[in-house]
Amino acid sequence: MSNDHRDFKTVKRIEKSVALDTFAKELNLKKRYGEGDAEIKLSTMSVNRPGLLLAGFSDYFEGKRIQVLGNAEFYFLANIDVNEKKEALRRLYSNNVPCVIYSNGHEPTEISLALAKEYNVPVLISDTSTSDLINDLVNYLNDALAPDCSVHGVLMEISGVGVLITGHSGLGKSETALELVHRGHRLVADDAVIAKRIKNEIIGTSAENIKFFMEVRGIGIIDVRSMFGVGSVINEKEIELVVELEKWTEESAFDRIGIDQRVMNILGIDIPLMKIPVMAGRNLAIVVEVAARNFRLKRLGYDALEELIKNIGK
Secondary structure, rough: EEEEOOOOOEEEOEEEEHHHHHHHHHHOEEEOOOOOOOOOEEEEOOOOHHHHHHHOOOOOOOOOOEEEOOOOHHHHHOOOHHHHHHHHHHHHOOOOOOEEOOOOOOOHHHHHHHHHHHOOOOOEEEEEEEHHHHHHHHHHHHHHHOOOEEEEEEEEOOEEEEEEEEEOOOOHHHHHHHHHHOOOOOEEEEEEEEEEEEOOEEEEEHHHHHHHHHEEEOEEEEEHHHOOOOOOOOOOOOOOEEEEEEEEOOOOOOOOOOOEEEEEEEEEEEEEEEEEOOOHHHHHHHHHHHHHHHHHHEEEEEEEHHHHHHHHHH
């Protein structure tokens, strides 16, 4: 298996600031304390429940994590006297945590809000259960803090397979994608694909300001969603196969029977790569569509080459 390296600049999210109002809206949270222009600093994909800290055990406390107070923490605080409650909450807020979120619709006490204001720590509440809230937060953080890079190409969903079409400018990537859309497949991004590594998957999407727009030489800029309908586009898709268009020459060497196993490494993940020659009169859209369908068949356990070898051997 050969590697096809590209200079994809990885951007590792060491820390990211998100507007408090945006954070609350995206996670369906209600704000109880936080200035109008407040921001939350995110630096880890993990979430913490500070029960041990509230009880007095401060070793190994993860102060950079979002802090979630569920039923256990809420009722623990409700059953200790005022002075103990104040000291317990001071231990929490004095660590300058990103924010504190109460689950199950619990409302923070006046003591909690006063300390939040003293240390300028945003406080929010969620009507969902603690486990559901933590799941939502982890999913949000995985996306917000995921390593990413920009890849030149067109990302399509073809027969359910996420296919990144790459190659030098002028080889017909956008025209091929346009024909694929016309054939019923869906566009994710044209020209600049934002690739994010989420766990062991590479998820591709488009920058918001150019989402679903495509440049077609001789025509100009078109809006694929407006022209072909909402069924012709999709917001994001896992990149499962890379198809590289390469100009054909007499000296070119391309795989003829499907034995080459190439990969392209994007953000540390190897993605299967196929090189397809570009020559006059060849319908690239059909070839790319067949490549995606054949890839899907192989993933389901059927390999045409292996089947042919079996038939020849009979």
